[in-house]
Amino acid sequence: MSLAKSGGQYQVVVGSDVQNVYRALEGLLDLDEVSKESSKKHDRTPLQSFLGFISEIFTPILPEITAAGMIKAVLSL
Numbered sequence: 043m044s045l046a047k048s049g050g051q052y053q054v055v056v057g058s059d060v061q062n063v064y065r066a067l068e069g070l071l072d073l074d075e076v077s078k079e080s081s082k083k084h085d086r087t088p089l090q091s092f093l094g095f096i097s098e099i100f101t102p103i104l105p106e107i108t109a110a111g112m113i114k115a116v117l118s119l
Contacts, residue, residue, distance in 0.1 A: 043063075046053045056063050086094070100107075 043057060043059065044055045046055055
């Protein structure tokens with residue numbers, strides 16, 4: 043194990059002992075409860091699922107749509 047400091051942040055480098063360190067921290071921090079809470083499925087209505095799907099489609103292309111609108115606005119001046 044080692045400690046690295048970069049950009050005002052510290053990192054603990056565990057190396058090949060990841061499993062042992064995880065088991066030790068799991069007992070101290072009660073990580074089982076955290077993982078159970080984070081793995082719960084969100085109850086979503088069909089409408090919420092559909093709207094989430096649509097927003098996931100448009101999120102990656104939103105900058106291009108915005109840029110096209112800005113260019114069109116500049117050209118109309």
